[in-house]
Amino acid sequence: MGTKERRAREKEQLRRQILVAARELFVNDGYENVSMRKIANKIEYSPTTIYLYFKDKADLLDSVCKDTLLNLLKTLERLKNDKSDPVETLRKSGQAYVEFGLKYPQDYKLTFVIRPEFQKGLGLQEGSVGEKVFNYLREMVSECVRQNIFRQVDIETTGQVMWSAVHGVTLLLIDFPDFPWTEKDKLIDTVIHTTIEGLKV
Amino acid sequence: MGTKERRAREKEQLRRQILVAARELFVNDGYENVSMRKIANKIEYSPTTIYLYFKDKADLLDSVCKDTLLNLLKTLERLKNDKSDPVETLRKSGQAYVEFGLKYPQDYKLTFVIRPEFQKGLGLQEGSVGEKVFNYLREMVSECVRQNIFRQVDIETTGQVMWSAVHGVTLLLIDFPDFPWTEKDKLIDTVIHTTIEGLKV
DNA sequence: TAATCTAACTTAACAGTGTTAACATTATAC
DNA sequence: GTATAATGTTAACACTGTTAAGTTAGATTA
Structure with missing residues (x-):
């Protein structure tokens, strides 16, 4: 049987x-x-x-994207244990996010820019993998807010600002490899550092 | 004749x-x-x-992108006259940049993510329109550095951090219209404000 | 074991794609 | 008025995603 x-x-x-x-x-x-x-x-x-x-080629891509998000989530959650310093954890998370994007640039682009329509069905709605990724960011940020490290009380906005920064630098580094960037790691560091400091003030 | x-x-x-x-x-x-x-x-x-x-379809797209960059440059340079407060000018420029992206989302994506290869030939190299756009940003930033408003002396890095922030928030707003964003203008304001404050510290 | 049924897979086709080579047409130059 | 160059078109090639119809192999039942 x-x-x-x-x-x-x-x-x-x-x-x-x-x-x-x-x-x-x-x-x-x-x-x-x-x-x-x-x-x-x-x-x-x-x-x-x-x-x-x-169902079709787009559906196939959607499934690939879902896997990418799962992969990203796994990468991020490895950092969660480190509970000591919430700002340091957030910084590390940002760094890990950008690193992930640069390690799998095509995957990242497929998931976050080529086919964000997929988010409608699977990506960011309740219970989805995408939502879990953003929830992770929410947690990191809210810990900083809870400990009165960040000025802003609005956790949502704070998280979205953080996301904008890391998303931006990731895509720029992917899409314009020939641009005369500052040394890559320095740029990533500065972006994350600047954003965090800006949120503190 | x-x-x-x-x-x-x-x-x-x-x-x-x-x-x-x-x-x-x-x-x-x-x-x-x-x-x-x-x-x-x-x-x-x-x-x-x-x-x-x-030459081919890609070449056609490249020309469309070039026009978009020209359009963006024109939009930005309208703000240049306002010499009083460099930080305020930078803030306004950031805002204008994001607004431009949201006003012509498809154009923006075509130019900055769908076909960044075009940058190799036309976009960001010497004398190109793309370079002029980034030069504009450089000017705005360097004025802030010159007046000792920004901590960082490195103009390049500072400009790139700024670009990352506005690029990031623009694309997120374009690509995930269904995400439960904070009120749009508030988010854009906060992103720009946070970045500028972070650069000051 | 033989007949039936069903799930898995393939073949053939449709309408559409970017692009090229060969041809036709039109307007200029001598 | 004829040769010449510029401009535009037709027909075709090799490819695309996708569907409908047909085939084959394995499991189920009598």
Whole structure:
């Protein structure tokens, strides 16, 4: 009677296989330059098979994005234990966020700019992974507010300001690699430091 | 002998016509959803005619982006006269930048995230429009540094921090319209205010 | 075991894409 | 008025996402 479970497992396996192949191609060649046929080729199935597992190409991308967010969340939550200094934790979180974006630039762009429509359905609404990521930021910030380190009492605004800063510097560094930036790590440090100091005043 | 000039004028006219049609379609339908045939249809020429004026679709987009940057530059330079308070001018410039992005969200995204490769050839290199935009920001910032308002002596870094902040908040507001943002203008104000205060300390 | 059913997958096709090469047309120059 | 250059068009190629119809293999039932 284990046949049904086996079949389900096999089905899930192929789904993962498609996702892995798709991510790899999206990341290397860019979403628009990847065709369903290329993905199919990579996994050695016919193109239409993919449609048995994903509604369409956008749905496939959505699933890739969801994985990216899960990955980001995992990365961030590793920093949570460090409860000593809330400002230091926030600083580290910001740094980790930018680092994540620069480590997986294509993933980051796919998730946060190429297809933010996906947020409507999965990304930021209640119970979603995206919401969990922002909740993490909320926690970090609210601890700083609670300890009267930050002037602003409004946790939402404070969090959004922080997000703007790290999102901005991440995308600029990704999108304009040839721009004569200040030394990269120095810039990231300064952005985060400036924002935190600005929130204190 | 004015025939040559007339021909050149007519040619330039059709070029503009193509650009206008392309921008309108890109902005309404999104770059990827606009085909050369659609553009051709709009201006009532055959699709291949466009290739007599632009190398390819990307080149067409580049020209649209260049216009956007020119537009942004014009918007910003209107604020330059106000020499009284450099911090206030910088604040206003930041605000104008974000407002510009939100007023022409598709243009902004096309220029700053969809096709930043275009920066390589036209956008940010010497003498380009993009460089002029960043030079504007440099001027605003350096005035604040010169008057010892900002701690940081490094004008480049300071400018880049400012750019990160406004770029970040602009894109977040564009890309996640359904996110429960703080009231929009308040958020923009706070981002700019926070960054400036952070640079002062 | 043989017949049936169903889930998984493929083939063939449609309408659309960017782009090129070859052709047609028009307006200028001699 | 004829040659010449500029301008525009037609037809085609190889590709795209996606659907409908057809095939095959494995499990279920009699």
